[in-house]
């Protein structure tokens with residue numbers, strides 16, 4: 001460690017910056033040095049399952065040492081500048097500049113400026129083209145890598161798809177190239193043929209007069225025309241350890257990945273498309289992981305992670321089995337409340353968490369028309385029955401999650417959110433007087449809808465922030481019951497997210513301008529400044545509305561079209577049209593909708 | 609149920625975590641070691657674990673103490689070894705023994721702090737040393753002298769024995785600043801030992817029986 005104790009004591013929660021956590025991996029330096037970079041605070045990154053998985057996945061290799069790098073807070077940045085200490089990897093304390101590969105995970109668009117900040121704190125040039133042969137290779141993965149273009153200029157390569165799929169191949173190739181003394185460029189050329197790899201510098205884009213994309217193709221010979229998502233047909237790998245942070249993280253618990261992918265096909269949800277098909281882990285394997293990880297970490301909580309956990313085909317059995325481990329050890333088992341169906345209530349009764357917490361329900365839209373448009377497959381009766389059951393089992397706080405600004409939404413649809421909340425309050429009064437032990441509270445939370453790549457709404461226009469705010473006022477003024485509380489996300493943040501989410505390569509200049517003007521921690525409301533971003537767009541000659549608030553033509557070349565995510569563009573377009581007419585598409589278990597993902601699954605099994 | 613006392617020391621990265629974080633980290637170690645710990649009753653059961661005295665952020669400790677209740681008897685010599693294999697970096701377990709009566713937190717009266725330096729201010733010279741001290745109702749002049757029990761120096765190594773209990777507590781950093789007449793950072797200080805008071809004598813907590 002290069003920072004003195006004295007310097008560390010000048011920052012808040014210094015333990016974020018010193019490593020030394022339980023299960024941290026220390027190796028000698030004669031290896032492939034990989035820096036897993038999480039472009040957000042330590043507490044956020046350490047709660048992220050993907051970090052834990054890939055850290056131990058890479059460190060299971062003899063020839064690789066994977067370390068962690070997080071985004072230091074402003075006070076720490078100040079001290080690092082004063083002490084002349086560049087950003088370092090937590091395990092070795094070595095500057096990130098000295099590592100071989102830096103891999104950023106892009107979990108949300110609002111962390112893009114943090115990526116730039118971390119590169120600069122590490123003493124590295126922001127743009128890949130400006131970094132030298134001795135600098136590390138800088139790559140990125142994670143859900144935002146499915147539209148890599150806005151960040152394309154900053155990275156040497158992107159990794160699109162399941163980490164376990166081809167990371168080994170890439171590291172093998174790196175070892176080989178290093179042994180043969182090949183250049184970075186040679187290595188990048190070699191890996192273009194590996195699934196999931198996108199090397200932006202080998203491709204070029206041309207634009208039409210109207211600003212849309214004219215062409216996109218490789219500019220060197222013998223590389224693929226597009227990029228195929230890396231895919232594992234079966235989820236077999238799971239770490240046998242988790243890092244246990246010394247300071248309290250956002251979550252301090254064992255998280256089990258029940259499944260990847262989702263069978264539901266909600267049309268707004270990017271994860272529901274880019275992780276298809278649904279791949280479940282077996283109940284026995286999950287139980288064994290829980291047992292292992294509890295003894296490896298000493299955590300007091302187990303949580304279940306999946307896009308729709310209750311849809312796991314062995315959910316009930318899994319909960320029973322987990323309880324046989326957790327109960328004697330006084331470990332709590334927390335359930336995600338995605339759907340209020342029988343399976344969920346069965347489970348929640350067994351875990352006895354009723355008195356402890358409020359219940360979250362996500363109808364996403366208040367009116368049936370909008371719920372059908374987004375393929376939520378949920379009737380009002382389902383929701384109200386679920387809430388009534390929740391009240392009967394002793395809950396008295398319900399959080400309703402809605403999305404504002406869905407395509408084709410009208411004022412009536414927005415009012416319907418409040419009306420639904422009122423009906424939920426009324427449902428409470430169906431209980432007998434004796435059952436109503438505590439006052440009921442229903443909170444309405446609205447997020448501003450951000451259309452994402454690889455969803456049926458990738459063609460849709462986002463509502464502009466002024467209209468979002470008008471909608472929010474409308475919801476507010478409609479609330480008459482005192483039991484209802486209203487919370488909403490910042491429309492302005494959603495707007496910037498909307499621009500970045502469907503942006504193209506030209507956006508890199510705007511991102512850099514924003515960063516130069518001080519943008520950092522944009523996902524934190526106290527640091528986000530809308531006007532700074534608007535000025536950045538202006539300086540870069542970019543009209544944010546072109547990216548966020550414009551409906552795309554059906555035949556427009558989209559910036560991410562060169563990626564084969566599995567699900568076909570034709571299927572997404574079909575879904576977009578069905579959405580417009582509020583036509584439901586059955587879930588994968590009911591009937592396969594032929595989304596096309598099986599083409600990348602190489603004989604993997606699917607539902608339907 | 610068996611009540612045991614654990615003597616340990618804290619060093620390394622652990623100096624950078626606060627009391628609540630340390631409580632969690634210690635509890636996690638107990639769980640990993642699968643010691644038969646006893647839990648509190650109620651809806652949110654927690655391990656029956658308490659510490660003698662929170663260690664300020666930045667400091668390391670020499671002999672530190674915790675009280676733990678076990679569900680049943682175990683071989684305590686083995687328990688030390690097992691705990692050590694599951695301990696986070698920087699935590700050293702010294703010994704565990706059965707105890708009865710009051711918790712360490714309530715018997716701890718003074719602490720020894722050591723640091724390197726040269727004494728400038730003779731705090732022991734008179735019966736009074738007044739400093740402005742922040743309290744809930746604003747800044748108040750306070751005589752800290754009664755809370756200083758001893759100050760010694762050998763070869764540049766200073767040891768201060770200060771009040772350090774739930775009743776009376778004197779801040780070691782503030783005191784060291786006055787003593788050395790310079791800025792002192794918590795990381796320079798080691799809290800070497802904790803004592804219970806019996807009459808005029810101070811007994812280290814591992815020698816003390818209720």
Ligand code: SF4
Pocket residue numbers: 263276277278587588589591592593594595596597598606607608
């Ligand atoms: S191929 Fe059919 S069953 Fe499989 S994910 Fe696509 S729609 Fe669902």
